[in-house]
Amino acid sequence: MQKHYDVVVVGGGTAGCAAAYTAGKLGLTTLLIEKNIHLGGSITSGLVIPAMKSSGNQINTDFFNALILELQDLGGQVTYFDNPGWFNPELCKIALDRLMAKANVEVLFDTHVTAIDITDKVINGLTITSQMLSVYIAATNIVDATGNCEVGTLAGCTFLDAENKFQPVSLRFEMGGVGLKTFGKWIMDYDKDSNVTTSAVIGGQAHLSTAFTDSGEWALVPIFEDAVENNVLKVEDTGYFQLFTIPGKPDAVAFNCPRIYSNPEINPLDNAQTSEALIKGREAIIRLANFCKIYFPGFKNAYISNIADALGVRVSRRIKGKYIYTVEDLRSGKKFDNPVLVGNYPIDVHSNRPEKSVLEHTMQDYQLPVEALMSADYDNLFVAGRCISADFYAQAALRIQPSCFSMGEGVSKYIIFTRKL
Ligand SMILES: Cc1cc2nc3c(=O)[nH]c(=O)nc-3n(C[C@H](O)[C@H](O)[C@H](O)COP(=O)(O)OP(=O)(O)OC[C@H]3O[C@@H](n4cnc5c(N)ncnc54)[C@H](O)[C@@H]3O)c2cc1C
Known part of the structure; x- marks a missing residue:
């Protein structure tokens, strides 16, 4: 029998875990698809720690707080000079398994999305493949949290790649x-x-x-x-x-x-x-x-x-969303009706040439609207994480882990509270 989920999250990394946990915890039938054999994405495969310290006015922090508690239980977290985001990457794998179980999220490891079923501006379902076996699953809402926006690519979405700018990669x-x-x-x-x-x-x-x-x-x-x-x-x-x-x-x-x-x-x-x-x-x-x-x-x-068993990628594809968030929005601290995050981490552009690197502190907190997480091309495709609809310089501030957690949590809350399921 064909399976159907309220929410399918593709990519069990930083933002994807927050999105799946929130959707599951709030009662939606939720499937999380991950190509690796563990959750955590950049945190675990990329060994990226600690989560940067962000604004004291952050919103959508339930997942971050739940992860802290789960890691404390495992002996894998400390608060270092007011930053609670000092995590042990190996123990994060276990903490995230436990959180997904607590939220009734179904997790499929070692699984990829290989095809998308589309009618007009709606995605009806996905073909997922593991060990050369494919199955079709129907979904009411899809969250692409793959970092490189792989679902959006399969679906032929529009991207903000005119600038085609990248930051250096690292291997931790x-x-x-x-x-x-x-x-x-x-x-x-x-x-x-x-x-x-x-x-x-x-x-x-x-x-x-x-x-x-x-x-x-x-x-x-x-x-x-x-x-x-x-x-x-x-x-x-x-x-x-x-x-x-x-x-x-x-x-x-x-x-x-x-x-x-x-x-x-x-x-x-x-x-x-x-x-x-x-x-x-x-x-x-x-x-x-x-x-x-x-x-x-x-x-x-x-x-x-x-x-690390994954290259550390700071930026790649950025989807074109229903709103394109700009560095001017960020610098001016523009307010929105449906913010998914509040942050103050600086614009952080790495370059291999020192004179080209940027670390620009913002004068005040900034907000990111949920519309920057909504595909311009499909009504039920959302993104969370570093592939959001933001210009290059804005993304350079928004990509840190606490903000990705808030994006995942915020987008699932938006789905729950505003969409027909
Ligand atoms: C070198 C480096 C250093 C950084 N330092 C810090 C730091 O100190 N503090 C901080 O807060 N932030 C830091 N960041 C930023 C931050 O870690 C990342 O921007 C953030 O974790 C990205 O989250 P994400 O959810 O978009 O992607 P990820 O966490 O990478 O998750 C993507 C997930 O999708 C899965 N996936 C991909 N394709 C598919 C597919 N087709 N099917 C199924 N699953 C798929 C991946 O396996 C992965 O699990 C750093 C980034 C880099 C690269």
Whole structure:
């Protein structure tokens, strides 16, 4: 018998989990389709932590709060200097399984959407495929939370690709066997005059965070220069370096690098380019790990313990929605009737050329309307996550995890409260 769902969410990542959890929790029959064998998307496959701190006036935070509680239960979350988004990516996989079960969401792993059934401006259902077997499922509402907007692509949607602009991709990794006490003491002292290194003991575990970005001040710059001179690092390895601890992993650190060098930027939708980027990224990880072992006290016995199994993509396709949100909307803090999120994270455009990077703080909170999550082409197709209908610079502020959580939650609430089911 043909199955029918009120909501089918495609992509069980950051925004998709929030969308499915909310729809299921509020009583809709909900199916979540994920191509990997675990949930979490960028958080788990990409090892992207921590969730950035956003505005204190955020809305649609039920999912974020539920995830925090679930992770606390597993020992995989801490609040670091007012930021509750310090997560353990491995434990997120389990926390998200549990949340979906609590919300009665049906989850299908290892499954792709391979065809769309359309009549006029409505999507009637999807063909989903796993292990070469395909089934048809009918859906009243579809949320595309695949990051690259794959349902929208299959459905022939219009995209905001006129600018065709990308940000650099990264490949994240972790190191274990780190003497955190030794390293923490050394780096806090070495970088004491700038404010980019912090540390704290939370629940008996030492935590720290340090970063060198295109524009930042950092006492360790001469160390990186020395490593380049001695062929331990390449110049391209030194543009962006971030390191921080992971809750529940007392001898490990996570890296928000390497950012993979390419001029022009890698097109995340071109498989040949992303394959090359993965290989380059893994070579850069070997260099960076070796560098840490040579130059950082506490890293003598450290080893690479994890390499992300997905490339970190900051931006690719952006759908054309019923509203196209602009950077002027964001800068002016324009108010909307149906906001899905309130944020204040800056416009954050990475570039491989330091002079082209942007980190522009906003003067006030901004809102994103639900219409920027509604496809211009189909009445029952929604998006959530980084593929929203926003211009390049606005998307560069909106793509952070807390905002993606709010988008997923907000779009499902909109479906529940305003649409015929
Ligand atoms: C290098 C990097 C560093 C970042 N750092 C931070 C940070 O420190 N803090 C922060 O808050 N944000 C950070 N971000 C931003 C943030 O992590 C992402 O923008 C956000 O997680 C994207 O969420 P999403 O739901 O759009 O996509 P994802 O979380 O990537 O989810 C997409 C999901 O869809 C699935 N999928 C894709 N195609 C299909 C298909 N055809 N069928 C079924 N499933 C499919 C994927 O497997 C995945 O699970 C960073 C991003 C990058 C790239």
